[in-house]
Amino acid sequence: MAGSTPAQITVGVLALQGAVREHVDVLRRLGTEARPVRTPADLASVDALVIPGGESTVIDKLSRAFGLDEPIRAAISGGLPVLGTCAGLIMLGDRIQGRAPGQRTFGGLDATVRRNAFGSQGESFETDVAVPELGGPSMHAVFIRAPIVEDVGSAVTVLGRLNDGRIVAVQQGRLLGVAFHPEISGEHRFHARLIALAREAAGRG
């Protein structure tokens, strides 16, 4: 993709709107080059992509207005590793519930994602989520007007659930979707997994 060697991975953070800086900080702390992505040329220069939290309606509109939606869809089909958090998870869902009129997603995850599944901001919360697949103790998870994964296809692996069984973290191939915000609680394991997926993809390329 970017012609990088496996040792030099560059991760892009979709920088149309939202918590871009926090993801860039996490990626740099993990020793990876991180750069904002706002144009198709930016996208072509990265080995993996993070779609951050923000407003999914705004990310959708701006990606279409600036011709970034189709290149992202093509990159996802082409095997680009992508981590979507909160609004980013919504953007990765093939199906969404609670959509705004005309709202679209990039898709790629065979999953139905419900927007704003917990109610207004007053219901936003912090809790712990076990993600055994990524190793280590439970993660501290911050849910902010968060979505939830309502159902998944057979190709999707569930990585994490709330106590009541609702799905909040998934993986399908090189796509990772998380309903909460690892980037604002100092949690690095999803980003490390994304980098590992990018190394694997670059190695094969």
Added chain:
Amino acid sequence: MSTTVGTARVKRGLAEMLKGGVIMDVVTAEQARIAEDAGAVAVMALERVPADIRSQGGVARMSDPDLIDEIIASVSIPVMAKARIGHFVEAQVLQSLGVDYIDESEVLSPADYVNHIDKWKFTVPFVCGATNLGEALRRVNEGAAMIRSKGEAGTGDVSEATKHIRTIRGEVARLTSMSDDELYVAAKELQAPYELVVEVAKTGTLPVVLFTAGGVATPADAALMMQLGADGVFVGSGIFKSGNPAKRAAAIVKATTFHDDPAVITETSRGLGEAMVGINVADLPAPHRLAERGW
């Protein structure tokens, strides 16, 4: 495992998610839908935009709960609403209505000329206005989870917004260059809590997200604020007091994201129709300057 709501991280976190976005004043459900469709990251539900509050005069209060309910029901993006400075009961009402953010706002008539609302007591987060760093940190100390520079609302004159964002950014930069023993006096001079002053000096940034507000009327105005270091912008009267609100709103959203790309700002600035009719802040008699409310 325990589950907790209303933590500082959850409150400040929503503001983090709004970064790079435009928050638009709306007075009807129809306007809220236009704003959402244009790419607003949130809407501010109120009965009168600041330009009308200014021209009609009288006491400006919290909006009718019916109006706020209608606006909440009409959009999927966060809905904010304004309470008067110090009016903690209006804030209780707004929290019970389920708004996503409360703006303790100088645009409404203050209810208390001494105290602001104790915002730590609420689950819902608050945004407050500030004209300088000391004022911003006093609001953070009271529990504000987001700050907006005040500007002079309802004028379409961006000069006060420029002054306030430059002042805050400049005062932050000054703190970072001070030695430890100078921070005690800096806290005294800023009239701000010492611990917050030390935090700003260490991190080089406010502890919460900093938006700007007051007089933003064009895509170039929004981009100016972003280039001056704002995390995002509030647009009050500038959209729905203009000739083509939907087009202007979408243009301001694009210019905010591509604030450092003059080609995009040029394109988005074309053919927007009439901007809101402005008032020069210098022509406003001092008692009518909203930014001077709050302390």
